[in-house]
Amino acid sequence: MNMKKSISRRNFIINSSKAGGALMLTFALPLKKSPLVAASETDFEPNAFIRISQDNEITLWVARSDMGQGVRTALPLILAEELEVDLDKVKIEQADTNRDCGKMGTGGSTSVKQSYLPLRQAGAAAREMLISAAANRWKIERSKCIAENGFIIHRGNSRKLSYGELVAEAAVLPVPEAAPLKEKKDFKLIGKSRGHLDTFARISGTAKYGIDLELPGMRYASVLRAPVFGAKIKSFDDAASRSIAGVLEVFKIERRGSGVLLSEGIAVVAENYWAAYKGRMLLQVDWDLGDNEKLGSADIRKQFIADAKKTGVDARSVGDAEKAFTGSEKKIESIFEVPFASHSPFEPMNCLADVRPDGVDIRGSLQSPQWVQSEIARELGIEKTQVTVHVSLLGGGFGRRLEPDVANEAALISKKIAAPVKVIWTREDDTQHGLYRPASYHVLQGALDKKGKPLVFSHKIVAPSISGWRWPDAVKNGLDNSMMEGLKNLPYNFPNLKLTGVISNTPVHCGWWRSVYNSQNAFANEVFMDELARLAGQDPFEFRLALLAGPNRELDHYHTHRLRKTLEMVAKTGNWGKPAPGRFQGIACHACFSSYAAEIMEISVEKSGAFRLHKVTCVVDCGTVINPNGVRAQVEGAIVYGLSAAVKDTITIRDGRVEQSNFHDYRILRIDEMPAIEVLIIDSEEAPTGMGEPALPPVAAALSNAIFAATGNRIRKLPVTAAAISGSSES
Amino acid sequence: MAKLTLNVNGKTYTVDVAADTPVLWVLRDSLKLTGTKFGCGMAQCGSCTILLDGVAVRSCTMPVSMLVGRKVITIEGVAESKIGAALQKAWLAEDVPQCGYCQSGQIMAAVALLSKNPHPGDQDINAALNGQLCRCGTYQRIRKAIHLAAAEV
Numbered sequence: 001m002n003m004k005k006s007i008s009r010r011n012f013i014i015n016s017s018k019a020g021g022a023l024m025l026t027f028a029l030p031l032k033k034s035p036l037v038a039a040s041e042t043d044f045e046p047n048a049f050i051r052i053s054q055d056n057e058i059t060l061w062v063a064r065s066d067m068g069q070g071v072r073t074a075l076p077l078i079l080a081e082e083l084e085v086d087l088d089k090v091k092i093e094q095a096d097t098n099r100d101c102g103k104m105g106t107g108g109s110t111s112v113k114q115s116y117l118p119l120r121q122a123g124a125a126a127r128e129m130l131i132s133a134a135a136n137r138w139k140i141e142r143s144k145c146i147a148e149n150g151f152i153i154h155r156g157n158s159r160k161l162s163y164g165e166l167v168a169e170a171a172v173l174p175v176p177e178a179a180p181l182k183e184k185k186d187f188k189l190i191g192k193s194r195g196h197l198d199t200f201a202r203i204s205g206t207a208k209y210g211i212d213l214e215l216p217g218m219r220y221a222s223v224l225r226a227p228v229f230g231a232k233i234k235s236f237d238d239a240a241s242r243s244i245a246g247v248l249e250v251f252k253i254e255r256r257g258s259g260v261l262l263s264e265g266i267a268v269v270a271e272n273y274w275a276a277y278k279g280r281m282l283l284q285v286d287w288d289l290g291d292n293e294k295l296g297s298a299d300i301r302k303q304f305i306a307d308a309k310k311t312g313v314d315a316r317s318v319g320d321a322e323k324a325f326t327g328s329e330k331k332i333e334s335i336f337e338v339p340f341a342s343h344s345p346f347e348p349m350n351c352l353a354d355v356r357p358d359g360v361d362i363r364g365s366l367q368s369p370q371w372v373q374s375e376i377a378r379e380l381g382i383e384k385t386q387v388t389v390h391v392s393l394l395g396g397g398f399g400r401r402l403e404p405d406v407a408n409e410a411a412l413i414s415k416k417i418a419a420p421v422k423v424i425w426t427r428e429d430d431t432q433h434g435l436y437r438p439a440s441y442h443v444l445q446g447a448l449d450k451k452g453k454p455l456v457f458s459h460k461i462v463a464p465s466i467s468g469w470r471w472p473d474a475v476k477n478g479l480d481n482s483m484m485e486g487l488k489n490l491p492y493n494f495p496n497l498k499l500t501g502v503i504s505n506t507p508v509h510c511g512w513w514r515s516v517y518n519s520q521n522a523f524a525n526e527v528f529m530d531e532l533a534r535l536a537g538q539d540p541f542e543f544r545l546a547l548l549a550g551p552n553r554e555l556d557h558y559h560t561h562r563l564r565k566t567l568e569m570v571a572k573t574g575n576w577g578k579p580a581p582g583r584f585q586g587i588a589c590h591a592c593f594s595s596y597a598a599e600i601m602e603i604s605v606e607k608s609g610a611f612r613l614h615k616v617t618c619v620v621d622c623g624t625v626i627n628p629n630g631v632r633a634q635v636e637g638a639i640v641y642g643l644s645a646a647v648k649d650t651i652t653i654r655d656g657r658v659e660q661s662n663f664h665d666y667r668i669l670r671i672d673e674m675p676a677i678e679v680l681i682i683d684s685e686e687a688p689t690g691m692g693e694p695a696l697p698p699v700a701a702a703l704s705n706a707i708f709a710a711t712g713n714r715i716r717k718l719p720v721t722a723a724a725i726s727g728s729s730e731s
Numbered sequence: 732m733a734k735l736t737l738n739v740n741g742k743t744y745t746v747d748v749a750a751d752t753p754v755l756w757v758l759r760d761s762l763k764l765t766g767t768k769f770g771c772g773m774a775q776c777g778s779c780t781i782l783l784d785g786v787a788v789r790s791c792t793m794p795v796s797m798l799v800g801r802k803v804i805t806i807e808g809v810a811e812s813k814i815g816a817a818l819q820k821a822w823l824a825e826d827v828p829q830c831g832y833c834q835s836g837q838i839m840a841a842v843a844l845l846s847k848n849p850h851p852g853d854q855d856i857n858a859a860l861n862g863q864l865c866r867c868g869t870y871q872r873i874r875k876a877i878h879l880a881a882a883e884v
C-alpha cells in the first residue's frame with residue numbers, strides 16, 4: 001500500500017492509496033468540538049473512506065449513526081454527485097471505532113453540515129484522478145475527458161472506460177490539491193427528493209437494530225436498577241430469581257470508573273430474555289434510599305424559584321435593561337416553566353457486549369461510539385485500542401443514545417460472566433432511568449417606551465446544567481454556555497437586552513434531548529414576544545418583523561435576514577391572519593443548529609379546554625438541501641416530537657423517583673391527534689445545515705400563542721392542560 | 732418448559748420454551764424472526780403487532796401457548812399477501828419510515844385494516860391505528876400510504 005497525501009483547500013486532507021488494485025481515498029469528516037470528543041481537532045484522523053474497486057464497486061465507509069434522520073442516504077448522495085455516479089452505485093458501510101479509528105459521533109444535527117464539503121472534495125478528487133488516468137491512457141488532454149455515470153468518456157469520440165478499469169492507474173496519481181467542485185446548476189442529485197436507501201429493510205423486518213443482534217453463546221440480561229436517584233443496594237435475596245428455569249447468574253454490577261451515569265443495579269443473566277426478565281422481577285432488594293428519598297417535583301420547583309432570585313450570569317447584554325425596565329411605564333414580567341422530558345426512543349435501550357481477554361467488542365444502537373470506547377476502556381482498565389464499537393441501525397435516538405451508560409453496563413456484565421451478553425432494558429427502565437431534558441424556570445421582562453416602541457427584553461433561565469452536572473469543569477464563570485443556546489443569539493433588535501443564566505442542579509439525571517436548551521428557551525422567548533406584541537397593540541408577526549428589520553446582523557453566526565425571510569415566508573405560506581373559520585393561529589420562529597425555522601399553528605378550542613391541532617405550517621432555511629424529502633421528514637418528526645412534549649405527558653418526580661413508567665402514563669401523540677404538516681424549504685446557496693432539531697423549538701410557543709388567540713388565556717407552563725386553556729387553573 | 736408446534740408465515744416450527752413466554756420473545760429469540768419489535772411489553776405501543784388468524788394482536792402480552800393450532804403472520808411473511816405487498820409498495824412510495832422501528836407493527840395493523848375494509852376513510856384509519864405509536868412522527872405518511880395502497884388493491 002503506498003500512501004500519497006495532499007492538502008486540499010480549506011485544509012481538508014485527503015490521502016490516496018492503492019489497496020488490492022482499488023482506489024482508496026481516506027479523509028476526515030470533522031466533528032464539532034464537544035465534551036464528548038476529547039481528541040484534538042488538529043490531528044488528521046481519517047474517519048471516512050471511499051473505495052472504488054476494479055469491479056466498479058464504490059463503497060463509502062462513514063462513522064455516523066442513522067437514527068432515522070437519513071444520513072445513510074444523504075452522505076452517499078453528496079459523494080455520488082461529485083463522483084458522477086448514480087446514487088444506487090454507492091454502497092454505504094458503517095465504520096467501526098478502532099479498526100477504522102477517527103472521530104465518530106452523531107448529535108447536534110451536524111452530520112450533513114460537517115460532511116458536505118469534505119465529501120464533495122473527496123468525490124471531486126477521485127473524479128479528477130480518474131479523468132487523469134484516462135487522459136494518460138489515451139494520451140490526450142484532460143480537457144477532452146468527462147466523467148459521466150461511472151465512466152470517463154472521450155469527448156467527441158465514442159470510446160469510454162469504466163471507473164473500475166481506471167482505478168489501478170488512478171490510485172498511483174497525486175491527489176489534486178483543489179479538485180474543482182460542481183456548480184449548483186449542474187447538480188443532478190443534490191436538491192432532488194428521493195426515498196431513503198434502506199427504507200425497504202425497515203419495512204420488511206430485515207433491518208438490524210441493536211436489539212436484533214446476536215453472537216454465538218450469547219446470554220441475555222435484565223437489570224434491576226436503584227429506583228431512587230442515588231440509592232444504594234444494602235442487600236438482596238435472589239433465591240426466587242434463581243429458581244426460574246434458564247436463569248444462570250445473579251449479581252450486583254460492580255463499577256470501577258466514572259459511573260456517574262449508572263444507578264446501582266443487579267443483573268439477572270439467563271439463557272433467554274424472558275427468563276432474565278422474570279428473574280429480575282422476582283428480586284427482593286433492601287435499598288438504602290439515601291438523601292433523595294423525599295425529593296419531589298415541587299421541591300425542584302421551589303429550588304428554581306429561590307435560585308431565580310440570584311443574579312444571573314450575563315451571556316449577552318445591550319444597553320441597560322434594568323434601568324430602562326424600571327423607568328418604563330408599559331412593562332410586563334412573565335414566568336415560564338418547562339418540565340423534565342424523556343427521550344423515549346422507540347427501540348428500548350440495549351447493548352450487546354463481548355468482553356474477552358483478547359479484546360472487547362460492543363455492538364448496538366449507539367450515537368457516540370467513541371465515547372463508549374473510552375468509557376469502557378476506563379471502566380475495564382484496558383487500552384482504548386482494545387475496544388471496538390460497532391454501530392447498528394438505531395430505533396430512534398433523539399440524544400438518548402449519546403450516553404454510554406447501557407454499553408458500560410453490558411461490558412461489566414459480559415466481563416463478569418466471561419461470555420457475550422445482550423442487555424435489554426424494559427420500557428419502564430427506559431422511562432425511569434433516562435437522562436432527561438432538564439426542567440427549567442424562566443423569568444422574562446419586557447418594556448415599551450412612551451411611544452409604544454420596544455425598549456427592553458430580558459430573559460433569565462434557571463435550570464440544571466447538563467454538562468456541569470457530569471463534569472463540573474465544563475462550567476466557566478458560573479455559566480454553562482449550552483444553557484444559553486437559543487438565548488444568547490436572540491435576534492430581536494431591542495435597544496436594551498439582558499440574557500442571563502443561573503445553574504440550579506438537581507439529583508435528576510439530565511441529558512441532551514432533541515434540540516437541547518433551545519426547546520425551553522424558544523418557548524419562553526417566543527411566547528413572550530407574543531405578549532409584548534399584544535402590549536404594543538401590534539400584530540405578533542409584524543412586531544417580530546420590525547425587530548428583525550434593517551441591515552443584516554450577525555449574532556453568533558446566525559443572520560437576522562435569514563430568520564426574517566423564513567418568518568415572512570411562513571406568514572405567506574401559512575395564510576397568517578386568515579385562519580379557516582373557527583380556527584385560530586399562533587406564530588413563532590427560532591434559529592438553532594445553524595438553521596432557521598418559523599411555524600404557524602392552527603387550532604380550534606372548545607369551551608371545556610379541549611383543543612384540536614389542525615395544521616402546522618413550517619418554513620425552514622437549512623442552506624443547500626441535499627434531499628428535500630429527508631428534510632421534510634425531519635421537520636415532520638421534530639414537530640410531532642415537540643408536540644408530544646407540549647401537550648401530552650411529562651416526567652415528574654415523587655419520592656425521589658420518576659413517576660411515569662411506560663406509554664400509558666408517558667403518552668405521546670397518536671395518529672388521530674396528528675395535525676396536517678406543510679413544509680416549505682427555502683431555496684438557498686448557503687452551506688447545508690442541520691435539520692434534525694431546528695423545527696422543534698418553535699412548536700410549543702406557536703401552540704401557546706394560538707391558544708391565546710383562541711381563548712385569551714396565556715399558557716406559560718408546559719405541558720398544556722385543558723384546565724389552563726379554559727382558564728380554570730392559573731398557569 | 733413446553734414443547735409446542737407453531738405455524739408462522741406458513742412454516743411449521745417446534746419450540747421448547749416456558750409456556751408463559753410471550754409470543755414476541757419466541758418469535759425473536761427462538762425463531763429468529765426479529766422483524767417483530769419490542770417497544771413497551773404491555774400492549775401500549777403496537778410495535779409487536781402480528782396477525783393471528785388474520786386479526787392484528789399484540790404479541791408482547793400473549794403467551795406462546797395461545798398460538799397452538801392457529802396461524803401467525805409476521806412482517807417477514809407480509810409480502811406473501813396481495814394487501815401486504817401493496818402496503819409495502821405504498822410505504823416505499825411515501826418513504827414512510829424514519830427510524831423504522833415501529834413500522835413492522837404499523838404495516839401489520841394496516842394489513843388487518845385493509846383486509847376488513849378495503850377503502851378506509853381517515854376515521855377508519857384513526858380507529859385502526861390509534862394504538863400504533865410512532866416516536867418519529869411518521870403518521871402523516873402512514874395515512875397517505877394506506878390510502879395509496881387501498882387505491883391499488
Ligand code: FES
Pocket residue numbers: 768769770771772773774775776777778779780789790791792
Ligand atoms: S411491545 Fe407490544 S404493544 Fe408495545
Ligand code: FES
Pocket residue numbers: 068346395396828829830831832833834864865866867868869
Ligand atoms: S419510524 Fe421511528 S418510531 Fe416510527
